[in-house]
Amino acid sequence: MTDRQQLIVNNVDANKQMIFDAERWLWAHPQTGFTEWEANEYLTEKFESLGYELTQAGNIPGFYTEIDTGKPGPTLVIMGELDALDISNHPESVNGMTHCCGHHAQGAALLGVAAALKAPGALDGLCGKIRLMMVPAEEMIQLGFREQLRNDGVIHFFSGKIELMRRGFYDGADIAVMVHGGSSNPNDPVDFTCNSGNNGCIMKTVKFKGKSSHAGGAPHLGINAQYAAMLGMQAANDLRETFQEKDMIRFHPVAMGVNCAVNIIPDEFILESHVRAKTIAAIEVENKKLNRAMAGAALAMGAGVEISDRPGHSPAYHDPAYMKLIEQCCKDLVGDDKVVFDYQAWQTGTSDFGDVTQIMPGVQFTCMGATGTVHGIDYQVADANRLCANSAKAQLFVAEALLGNEAAAAKEIIANYKPAYPSAKALIDTVNRLIMDKDAVVYDENGNAVIDFQNA
Numbered sequence: 049m050t051d052r053q054q055l056i057v058n059n060v061d062a063n064k065q066m067i068f069d070a071e072r073w074l075w076a077h078p079q080t081g082f083t084e085w086e087a088n089e090y091l092t093e094k095f096e097s098l099g100y101e102l103t104q105a106g107n108i109p110g111f112y113t114e115i116d117t118g119k120p121g122p123t124l125v126i127m128g129e130l131d132a133l134d135i136s137n138h139p140e141s142v143n144g145m146t147h148c149c150g151h152h153a154q155g156a157a158l159l160g161v162a163a164a165l166k167a168p169g170a171l172d173g174l175c176g177k178i179r180l181m182m183v184p185a186e187e188m189i190q191l192g193f194r195e196q197l198r199n200d201g202v203i204h205f206f207s208g209k210i211e212l213m214r215r216g217f218y219d220g221a222d223i224a225v226m227v228h229g230g231s232s233n234p235n236d237p238v239d240f241t242c243n244s245g246n247n248g249c250i251m252k253t254v255k256f257k258g259k260s261s262h263a264g265g266a267p268h269l270g271i272n273a274q275y276a277a278m279l280g281m282q283a284a285n286d287l288r289e290t291f292q293e294k295d296m297i298r299f300h301p302v303a304m305g306v307n308c309a310v311n312i313i314p315d316e317f318i319l320e321s322h323v324r325a326k327t328i329a330a331i332e333v334e335n336k337k338l339n340r341a342m343a344g345a346a347l348a349m350g351a352g353v354e355i356s357d358r359p360g361h362s363p364a365y366h367d368p369a370y371m372k373l374i375e376q377c378c379k380d381l382v383g384d385d386k387v388v389f390d391y392q393a394w395q396t397g398t399s400d401f402g403d404v405t406q407i408m409p410g411v412q413f414t415c416m417g418a419t420g421t422v423h424g425i426d427y428q429v430a431d432a433n434r435l436c437a438n439s440a441k442a443q444l445f446v447a448e449a450l451l452g453n454e455a456a457a458a459k460e461i462i463a464n465y466k467p468a469y470p471s472a473k474a475l476i477d478t479v480n481r482l483i484m485d486k487d488a489v490v491y492d493e494n495g496n497a498v499i500d501f502q503n504a
């Protein structure tokens with residue numbers, strides 16, 4: 049460990065109680081995406097009491113502050129997420145919600161980063177700027193609520209990072225880092241892990257439209273929307289063998305409830321799903337086939353179907369050179385044997401951190417300290433020191449490695465990175481193309497149908 053790294057460790061340790069208090073407070077105040085006002089207010093107050101001036105998103109939770117080292121150089125964004133999940137049967141759920149993805153620990157860690165950067169000498173030898181950002185709504189849930197926010201003009205995108213990107217929160221930024229909490233057996237010594245990236249997704253809502261009638265006495269007068277949906281799911285399942293392994297497609301429709309009683313033919317049946325893949329291009333190809341399956345199923349039953357597609361998360365690509373730098377930082381902090389970075393492994397889940405990596409080098413790595421199942425009812429924080437304090441130290445080590453030494457490492461990574469899109473606007477223009485609302489099967493007076501299930 050260098051003297052500078054030892055200073056970082058000391059600066060975080062000096063603020064440990066504040067970090068641990070924040071972890072417990074945020075755990076006890078979980079709120080889902082775009083409603084995380086309590087966490088936003090708590091962290092705002094803490095950041096301001098450290099002397100930071102914040103730029104708030106305003107009509108949604110989320111804020112950033114920027115620390116200028118006083119010397120020219122790249123801008124590094126360090127992020128924390130605000131949102132919890134609906135999981136009412138978690139034993140510690142509050143109003144049906146829990147931080148069973150551990151995002152609350154990110155807020156506590158970022159507060160530790162902010163406090164440590166205020167310590168005397170913390171910025172010595174660094175150049176460029178550090179932007180600390182709290183981001184809402186990473187979890188892609190509650191599509192109906194977000195659609196309402198969209199219709200009300202509050203948001204345009206369903207997830208926090210690209211929504212903040214649209215609002216200019218990433219303007220002028222050059223490189224990004226984030227730490228997500230991980231869960232492991234408390235006896236497992238590994239502290240930090242990372243893989244090469246993860247899938248992206250779009251969000252799909254499929255509403256099958258039938259006709260109600262007496263289910264026993266007059267089913268011939270009805271059109272069964274539930275059966276149409278089941279046919280659609282069968283067709284989608286049969287299409288799975290056409291998915292190519294290289295694309296890592298994941299399609300997992302969930303029925304969102306039937307508008308009916310047991311003696312009524314269901315006249316409406318709603319499916320929601322993500323369509324996930326390794327590239328935006330693969331998402332577009334397979335999504336078209338799945339939409340065709342839904343339209344075909346509706347037609348077979350004489351039903352209608354409304355298909356709504358919304359941009360979800362972009363795929364995340366972790367730059368290997370940047371991963372190497374972070375891997376070394378983690379090893380400097382906890383020792384070589386507690387760090388496992390896999391440069392081949394790919395995750396099929398998604399995160400809106402992917403949107404960031406589409407326009408600048410970014411790595412999201414994992415810091416252990418929780419137990420149980422992520423997104424599960426047994427998820428608990430086992431060791432806040434590992435989960436939050438280690439995370440803060442590691443992120444500060446990364447800032448030091450990137451922005452010290454005239455920011456030579458950051459400049460090299462940025463110069464060699466080939467982002468998929470040259471700007472936030474270019475990315476936003478592309479994902480906007482995924483937005484679709486179609487009445488996919490429309491019948492004429494003779495019962496013939498016009499099928500329309502794809503974007504122009």
Ligand SMILES: [Zn+2]
Nearest residue numbers: 148149187423
């Ligand atoms: Zn999650």
Ligand SMILES: [Zn+2]
Nearest residue numbers: 149151186228
């Ligand atoms: Zn998460």
